[in-house]
Amino acid sequence: MHLSHHRLSHRRQAAVGGLLSSDLCRERQHGPACAGIDPKGLRLLVARTFRQRLLGLHAHSRLPWHSGLCIRPCKAIHTAGLGYAIDVVFLDRRLRVLKRIDRLPPWRMAICLKAACVVELPAGYCAAHPDIERLIRDALCGGRV
Template identity: 35%
Template sequence: MMQIGQLYKNNQLVVNKVWLAKSILQRMRGLLFRKSLEPDQAMLIRPCSSIHTIGMTYPLDIVFIDAQGIVLKALKNVRPLRMAFAINAYATIEFYAGEIERIGIQRGDYLDWKAA
């Protein structure tokens, strides 16, 4: 069972429900065969420096962070059948499409997951 936590941007709560995928099986499955995320939900996959949306039926916003939680790359509205990666990424956060804009995530921001 995946842990659930919250995501903070520069120490301010920005996402209330974030699943942590850290086992090999959890990371491999990710969001495949799951219903779409909703606003204010996300999945943190760690370790993870690349993702694909093959088999997905909905777009995602994707953020890659380094081991310290610094945003390296933010991709908006990544549609199904795509691949993405970031050099030096330690983890990936998958968001409901539109959340990068709503939260205002930019390269260099500090993101931190905390268990609920």
């Protein structure tokens, strides 16, 4: 599935077991409407099932510039077989940045044992957006944490 062709509504996709999930926000009592896509900024798919986390970005072609993948729960990722570099942001349960790796090349690993989730973004996205923590928070929960 390509991120650019992703057209299901948040509630519909969560109901059919798709990649988007509002559970991250619901845990913070923000309701189901704050799941994964901010039409004005960063768009994040949220991988929560074992299969979704296992496939990660390998299930997608290159990421469009304002798109990414949030993997929850996750403490480590790899880029084996990915074919392109990515930016990686490890977050705690309150969506605070614990660790950021810019342009992680293919065939590498990144680990942060204190992380609750990780966001994978196109290479160079974090450097181009110094407010990456706010963008991620807005994409996942409308900025409310």
